[in-house]
Amino acid sequence: MSLVVQKYGGSSVKDVERIQAVARRVAARRDAGNDMVVVVSAMGDTTDELIDLAHRITRQPEPREMDLLLSTGELISSALVTMALHELGQKAVALSGPQAGIMTDTTFSKAKISAIDPARLERELKGGKIVIVAGFQGLTEEEDVATLGRGGSDTTAVGLAARLRADACEIYTDVDGVYTADPRIVPEARKLDTISFEEMLEMAQMGAKVMHPRAVELGQIYNMPITVRSSYSDREGTIIGVENVNKVTGIAHDADVAKITLVGLPDRPGVAHQLFAPLADAAINVDTIVQNVSHHGVTDISFTVAKTDLQSSQKFIESVARDLGASSVIANPDMAKVSIVGTGIQNHPGYAARMFGAMSEAGINIDMISTSEIRITVLIERAKVADAVRALHRAFELDQA
Ligand code: ADP
Ligand code: ASP
Numbered sequence: 001m002s003l004v005v006q007k008y009g010g011s012s013v014k015d016v017e018r019i020q021a022v023a024r025r026v027a028a029r030r031d032a033g034n035d036m037v038v039v040v041s042a043m044g045d046t047t048d049e050l051i052d053l054a055h056r057i058t059r060q061p062e063p064r065e066m067d068l069l070l071s072t073g074e075l076i077s078s079a080l081v082t083m084a085l086h087e088l089g090q091k092a093v094a095l096s097g098p099q100a101g102i103m104t105d106t107t108f109s110k111a112k113i114s115a116i117d118p119a120r121l122e123r124e125l126k127g128g129k130i131v132i133v134a135g136f137q138g139l140t141e142e143e144d145v146a147t148l149g150r151g152g153s154d155t156t157a158v159g160l161a162a163r164l165r166a167d168a169c170e171i172y173t174d175v176d177g178v179y180t181a182d183p184r185i186v187p188e189a190r191k192l193d194t195i196s197f198e199e200m201l202e203m204a205q206m207g208a209k210v211m212h213p214r215a216v217e218l219g220q221i222y223n224m225p226i227t228v229r230s231s232y233s234d235r236e237g238t239i240i241g242v243e244n245v246n247k248v249t250g251i252a253h254d255a256d257v258a259k260i261t262l263v264g265l266p267d268r269p270g271v272a273h274q275l276f277a278p279l280a281d282a283a284i285n286v287d288t289i290v291q292n293v294s295h296h297g298v299t300d301i302s303f304t305v306a307k308t309d310l311q312s313s314q315k316f317i318e319s320v321a322r323d324l325g326a327s328s329v330i331a332n333p334d335m336a337k338v339s340i341v342g343t344g345i346q347n348h349p350g351y352a353a354r355m356f357g358a359m360s361e362a363g364i365n366i367d368m369i370s371t372s373e374i375r376i377t378v379l380i381e382r383a384k385v386a387d388a389v390r391a392l393h394r395a396f397e398l399d400q401a
């Protein structure tokens with residue numbers, strides 16, 4: 001018997017009809033003779049609504065209670081999908097992340113899976129049950145519930161698929177697969193049949209929210225190919241984990257970026273460390289960093305963080321800036337980044353020039369630039385992000401196969 005792990009995202013379980021449709025899809029697969037583990041996200045916008053609710057009570061919720069609150073969204077959908085399966089005459093059981101043996105580190109709101117104890121899952125599967133697992137959550141060493149970061153149910157699914165050595169890992173969402181750019185912004189974006197782990201990882205890290213970055217990373221580490229497809233259609237999706245020879249594979253964008261600049265820092269050894277160590281300790285991910293040429297022993301440093309991390313970053317940065325004698329700290333919460341991603345970038349000069357040319361023609365100012373072997377990213381103002389994505393999609397002729 002084959003083991004199939006499926007994951008259904010928020011829009012796929014947004015109401016009773018969608019939940020019933022998911023149950024029918026799962027049941028059909030089960031009846032075809034597969035063992036099934038199904039990971040579900042919270043219904044529709046539940047997670048956003050819970051965050052909003054918490055902020056109506058307190059400006060700064062305790063991370064522990066916030067995670068406990070957010071984990072309830074996935075509990076609701078796992079119980080309801082299981083009931084819908086019972087209605088179809090299927091044997092099924094709902095498990096929370098902790099009940100499913102998912103252990104995490106203690107970084108609330110962006111915890112990493114540290115281990116998975118498969119005993120309970122294997123017992124339920126052996127008993128002939130479909131197992132429905134609440135995504136996005138696990139249990140810390142201190143037995144607190146922690147969540148895996150926004151979009152983290154993908155990671156639950158890939159983590160379980162790898163641990164259980166599943167034969168297939170399928171991510172069901174509201175688009176037909178991975179496109180050359182977000183199809184909501186670029187109507188002529190093209191669905192990719194395949195994409196490599198490496199390219200998908202860069203796309204996900206640079207904001208293509210169709211996959212959670214950590215999920216792609218786990219797929220790569222455990223060599224577990226992932227299929228992304230629609231829960232609304234039977235169209236074939238995209239297989240992540242197939243090497244290819246694309247030049248530029250896709251455009252990723254992230255419209256929720258903030259930039260922080262420290263002006264007038266002393267230019268001496270240890271300054272950057274003093275600045276960034278507290279952010280690393282607080283699990284705040286710093287992206288592009290630019291240090292200016294120093295004049296008379298002082299320099300400016302700019303860097304970007306996720307917009308959601310701006311407030312907590314500022315707290316650390318302002319105190320470090322005082323200690324170091326910086327003249328000011330400037331925060332700009334209205335930035336975005338746009339990236340071109342493709343394995344071809346590493347071997348061919350000229351991509352950067354073409355990218356900057358397209359931005360210039362579209363009249364978009366580039367604020368910062370960063371690169372990896374297979375990616376070039378520009379930081380721009382948020383208001384221009386859709387124009388930038390479309391301009392680059394056109395410049396690299398991504399609508400043509
Ligand atoms: P789910 O709730 O199923 O996890 P998400 O909203 O997290 O779904 O991810 C799906 C969304 O990702 C799509 O609706 C689409 O707008 C967005 N997206 C961004 N970039 C891409 C891309 N390159 N290909 C496909 N979808 C993308
Ligand atoms: N419900 C969580 C979120 O909205 C996790 C997920 O959907 O993957 O981010």
Ligand code: MG
Nearest residue numbers: 009151209210
């Ligand atoms: Mg998602």
